[in-house]
Amino acid sequence: MSTGRLRTKAIRELSSLILTRGPKLCNFVEWKGYKAVYRRYASLYFCMCVDQDDNELEILEIIHHFVEILDRYFGSVCELDLIFNFHKAYYILDEILIAGELQESSKKIVARLIAAQVRSAMLLDWGKWAINSK
């Protein structure tokens, strides 16, 4: 099966597993030998799929860590922010996780790095536009 099909299938299966769970139930579901840890924020579910020997409670904290940083960046993040700026959400994620492992536990440092890169991107962008418009 091609990667694309596998992806769609996995997303579909996990969604149906997670979305049907009641609010009082625990945040862990077992799926195909992995554990899916999810956390709900209003209408959004953040879900991470981990191995059997990972610490589920820590994963919950990592999800929260990510969400708090998003919140700080976007200022009271909402679903639309994530839809229209998905690439920025990914850039932030890349400062938090690499190879599936945690990269930085300080929200301050992550925010600083993101801001520096935004500045870096803008400078170059403006420079190009200035050249092109001449």
Added chain:
Amino acid sequence: MNPFSSGTRLRDMIRAIRACKTAAEERAVVRKECAAIRSAISESDQGYRHRNIAKLMFIHMLGYPTHFGQMECLKLIASAGFPEKRIGYLGLMLLLDERQEVLMLVTNSLKQDLNHSNQYIVGLALCALGNICSTEMARDLAPEVERLLLSRDPNIKKKAALCSIRIIRKVPDLAENFLSLAATLLKEKHHGVLISGVQLCTDLCKVSEDASNYLRKNCTEGLVRILKDVSSSPYSPEFDIAGITDPFLHIRVLRLMRMCGQGDSDTSEYINDILAQVASKTELNKNAGNAILYECVETIMGIEATSGLRVLAINILGRFLSNRDNNIRYVALNMLIKAVAVDSQAVQRHRTTILECVKDSDASIRKRALELVYLLVNDINVKPLTKELIDYLEVVDHDFKGDLTAKICSIVEKFSQEKKWYIDQMFKVLSLAGNYVKDNVWHALIVVISNAPDLQGYSVRSLYKAFYTSPEQVSLVRVTVWCIGEYGEMLVNNIGVLEVEEPMTVTESDAVDVLEARLISHSSDTATRSMSLIALLKLSSRFPPTSGRVKEIITVHKGSFVLELQQRAIEFNSIIQRHQNIKSSLVERMPVLDESTVIVKRAGPSQASISTEKSNQQPPSGTSLKLPNGVAKPAAAPLVDLLDLSSDDTPVSAPTSNDFLHDLLGIDLTNSSSGIAPASGTDILMDLLSIGTPPVQSNTSPEISSDKGLSLITKPASNSVHVVDLLDGLTSNGYLPEVHIPVYSSITAFQSSTLKITFSFTKQPDKPQVTQILATFINLSFDAYTDFVFQAAVPKFVKLHLDPASSNHLPSNGNGAVTQTVTVTNGQHGQKSLAMRIRIAYKVNNQEKLELGQINNFPPGL
């Protein structure tokens, strides 16, 4: 040209897609955008690459194919600017995966970027590499990453550490290169670098034993210091979560300590104190604290901890277990499953709480709890535990019922000490969840009942009662029907009543009623109906007055559309009408079913299948009636041939045990169905006993195992050359067809002080003149023989053909045998018997020896 004008902007496209009301509309929008992107790509339009890739990523997230954009990512990565590279790498990570070959092309760009002057670009490259690199890329770029681990920028260092993790996961051999670098990372102060460094060390331990030892020796002290510092550090807003400073670092260090302390008591002792400190200091009320405690308990369970520490850990788990938060309980149950292996007694104390969890409303918790209960069952607590579980079975939901039933059945089978208890529990389970009970389980139950003659009356009466309360449970019905058939007279005449039973009167017609109801009911399937028919037949014999009524019932089904039922109805009808005299013996009580077959089946499926094959190969011959055999499920047939009424009069010719015996002697019990011979079972057995090559049919050409010293005699089967034939061979005449299949016992053809030769014989029924002799040579001396060659000569009227020997090396003291197949065709079969002269040549201790002999003791009739 305004660079912002042509082509829709990303947010416009997203808006357009979200405004679509149907899937078809969305597809149309996406198709349009993809077309625009594709044409932009083919025109190599540089201006909008950035935007196009962003759009493509969104489309990809929706689930549409986007492979045409992969090369664009590469071009973006190769451009000079930071924003282009950034979106290029993101595109790479989203649109590609390590299986794509296009990924290889990025290696060069990656290498350049890893050496870039801009730190953020280096970071991008490390991130991309760490997330999706393939094995080859990992190998190529590992040196760059190693170098970057020494960079001064903590941002680069931490990314390089995590990237290294992926590299060693992909190429474990490279682990040693990263070892010392990883250890130095542990001396850093920067939290991000520490976290990544600790994680890298943990993965190194997982991948390499040497790494594990190295880190254990050099880093344990450092780890303890890190943990001490972070757990006692003052409040720091940057790292604080729920009152704890950097719980992530706590957890990772604890995990690495577990890796170091595993199996090593010195290290375990060293980290004992800090573990106790963390375990007792951390608070239970917030998730972050619980996460740390969880990891701490895992570590304590994983190392060689003192018993005091272990008790502490299990107490924490006990507290977790009674916490109202479902997450905590789930995690505790998980941990307890592992703890059972370490300290089962301590876990037993929490049994009641765990049992409560089996009944929890949360499916994840129920599953974990059931698994844990299963591990906790022992001889002492099995009865109360089973009672609890069965009580719960009444109220449980459907999705869980199957699991629960399976576990209960398994527990009952494993731990039952008395038959009555076992039978009772099984009856209860069948009544409550018979539909979920697997076939082999109720088959086993029947075997047990048949082996417990004192309980048979009790069983059939209990089943009769249960049947009225839960008629919809299929397995229960089947077992009941069978028991009523077999033990009907016990039911009616109240035979073998136990004290606990209440008095009950069941008349014969009641029993027949039950069976008739089953037969007619729409909810019964074919198997149940078939079983009912047979049971009715049995009853008609056991209760002669009901015979007429039974006959009527059966006659109705002579016209059934189901073939099995029709066949049975017709046959049974025929028995009742015309074969009154043998009817009673036909349906006599079944012989006690062999319990060991049930156990054999559990232990070795291959053996059961051997017996299946053999029993299938012996078709019963000689009965006027072909009695139907077996229940509708063929797989279970060998064990519990429930309806095998033929045990009395059908000559199931050679019973299974005999076959094995014959195989031991190397005689193939060939009969009319021997076209299938050698059955795979034979081969397995023969190999097990290393009797050597199985008897070879004349057309196969076995491998030539001995190629040294091949003389004229040992030649492959393809050219049938005659052996030293003293006289000319004659062709065989037309032979008389023979129906009788004889069996010949093997003979000792030759015996001297140094060598023994045995011949065993097989014949094919349609070729009575042809005999295959399997010659087995055994070395009786203390020295091994080499260059072993066997030659034979036969009289003029016999044709001889020798297959190659299994080997020409004969180990000493009979420690192995050489076999050789000889095919002889007796031209004067029936008139003259075989005779043979043999010549054996071999080398022992580099001396050549020769032995000669004559064989006159061939069995007659060969």
